[in-house]
Amino acid sequence: MKNIFFIFLFSSVVFSQSSNWWIYFSDKACSTDINLSFESVERRSLQGIEFDFYDIPVCDDYIKIINKYDLSIRHQSRWLNAVSVSVKSIDVIEQLKELNFVQEIKRVKTLKNSNKFNGSINLVNNNIYRSFINSYGPSFNQINMLGGVDLHNQGFVGNGIVIAVFDAGFTQTETLPIFNNLWINNQIVDTYDFVNNDTNVFLGSIHGTMVLSTMGGYMPDSLIGTAPGATYMLFRTEDSSSETLVEEDNWAAAAEYADSVGAHIINSSLGYTILYDDTINSHSYNDMDGNSTIITNAADLAASRGILVVNSAGNSGNNDWYYIGAPADGDSVLAVGAVNAIGEVASFSSRGPSYDGRIKPNVCAQGVYTVVADVDSTVRLANGTSFSSPLIAGLAACLWQSDTSLTNMELIDVIQESDHLFDNSNDSLGYGIPNFYQAFLSNLEIDAQFSSVSYFPNPFSNHFTLYNKTNNNITIDIFNIIGDMIYSSILNPWHNNLDLSFAKSGLYFLKIRENNEVFKIIKN
Incomplete structure (x- = not known):
């Protein structure tokens, strides 16, 4: 069963026939160039990741030979060293097997789509808006239960982080007012439909539209996403009219492309089970x-x-499958389950562990009555791990913005360590519900441990103590969030008491001139 992790009343039976195959090559002997964007190279450089075999493209000479046969190439994969093709006759496959550079050929078989998405979406009563006195409106709870409001208040809304959204379509994303800010500020920088191989992703499904709204939406008093300042790439990888494994190939192609153009985060509310x-x-x-x-x-x-x-765990918790799907089972994937507004696990949220016994899901967020965009320019409530996943992905962007020196796997560790069940994980909630603001504060403490200075408390009220671990005087400068210096002082070795009672509440940056170390400090 292919799961778009979104509970919505939908009924169709679509029959499809496939002649799709993976052609795996034995080597990359004729390929040497690595074609990655500056942003992709920069992301790797910051994390100390070297180039390797997987970054070298598929051999173009092999592609030219393959193209002489009666087939069409759907996707190329440098990671798999293979091409995905469609053929009209099995004879072509037999001929390809004779090529000395072809290592293996695997078929994607024809399947019927006999599955239905069952459930409901509830329109939000506009009277709900009046119960909140802040601009988050009814979306307040889904962000606040993750510590997201406090993180936003420190100025971290995802700026500088690129999120690639994989989904079944983004109908009306180009016209709905909730996305005006994204278009006006050029925050949607790329689109591609890996199903139809064109750039029009504004078709196929409203599912991706609702997913995107939980991250990038901005409609005060109705819905503010978890990362309204992030940059987005919208990729359609799912063909809702098909039920073959070919969608996995689309997903893989999109992931390679996202890597090559410099995405920092992938959010996928798609998955595959039986x-x-x-x-x-x-x-x-x-x-x-x-x-x-x-x-x-x-x-x-x-x-x-x-x-x-970041990937939805799945909506199979109350059916025969029960467990997480792929790719949520990946050991390097942050799989997200669903809870209700008070943190209780949703009955439909897919359970762990992975087959080899690892904790899954990794974390959880609100996936019951999540506030999302509606096609009539208002908002609605929706159920599914489709919506808990982007809540986590968006706040992960905000947390990463606060410390871009973190690697992706360090970011996962920081998030999981903030979870309320970190020391008592289970197969329903994983490590639990993260608190991104606490993750931010904990990361500040970790930074201080490995520096030439330590400081406490952080956050502070008016005064804090800075301990100079060196044997020499150092000069510190403190800047506000827009880069204005508000304080400067020469500090002696040992303890120094600093008075910042004159400063407003907020985030500041403390810089040591001698070695250019920079630390984040927060005044309450």
Whole structure:
């Protein structure tokens, strides 16, 4: 069963026939150039990730030879060293097997789409707006339960972080007022439809529109997303009319592209479990081991390139499948389950562990009555881990903005360590519900431990103590969030008491001139 993790009343039966194949090559002998954007190289450089075999493109000479046969190439994969093709005759496959550079050929079989999405979406009563006195409106709870409001108040709204959104379509994203800020500020920088191989992603489904709204939406008193300042790439990887494994290939192609153009985060509210009409080619729970499916391998490879991969755990908790799907099973994937507004696990939220016994889901967020955009320019409530995942992805962008020196895997650790069940994890909630503001504060303390100075308390009220660990005098400068210096002093070795009672509440940056170390301090 292919799951778009979104509970919505939908009914259709679509029959499709596939002649799609992966052609795997034996080497990359004729390829040497690495074609990555400056942003992609920069992301890797900041995390100390070296280039390797997976960054070298598929051999173009092999592509030219393959193209002489009666087939069409759907996608190329440098990570898999393969091409995904469609053929009209099995004879072509037999001919390709004879090529000395072809290592293996795997078929994607034809399946019926016999699955339905069942559930409900509830329109928000406008009277709910009046119960909140802040600009988050009814979306306050889904952000505040994650410590997101406090993190936003420190000025971290995702600026400088690029989120690639993989979904089934983004209908009306180009026209809905909730996305005006994204368009006006040029925060949607790329679109591509990996199903139809064009740039029009504003079709196919409203699912991606609602997912995007939980991160990038900005409509005061109705819905403010978890990362309204982030930059977005919108990729359609899911064909809702198809039920073959070919969508996994689209996902892998999108992940490679996201890597090459410099995305920092992938949010995917898509997943794959069992395909009932093909018991031979279907996934089983045994495949949820982090290594067996194309989509999970692609997700882990994306993570190895320095991308934070956030994926819905799934909506199978109250059906026969029960467990997480792929790629949520990936060992480097942050899988997100769903809870209700008071932190209780949603009955539909897919459970762990992974087949090999790892904690899954990793974290949880509100996926019951989540506030999302509606096509009539208002908001509605929706259920599903489709919406808990982007809540986490957006706040991860804000946290990463606060410290871009973190690697993607360090970011996962910081997030998980802030979870309310970190020391008592389980198969329903994983490590629990994270508190991104506490993760931010904890990361400040970690920074201080490995520096030439330590300081406490942080946050502080009017005074704080700075301990100069060196044997020499040092000069410190303190800047506000817009870069104005508000304080400067020469400090002796040992303890120094600083008086910042004159400063307003907020985030400040403390810089040591001698070694250019910079630390974040917060005044209450």
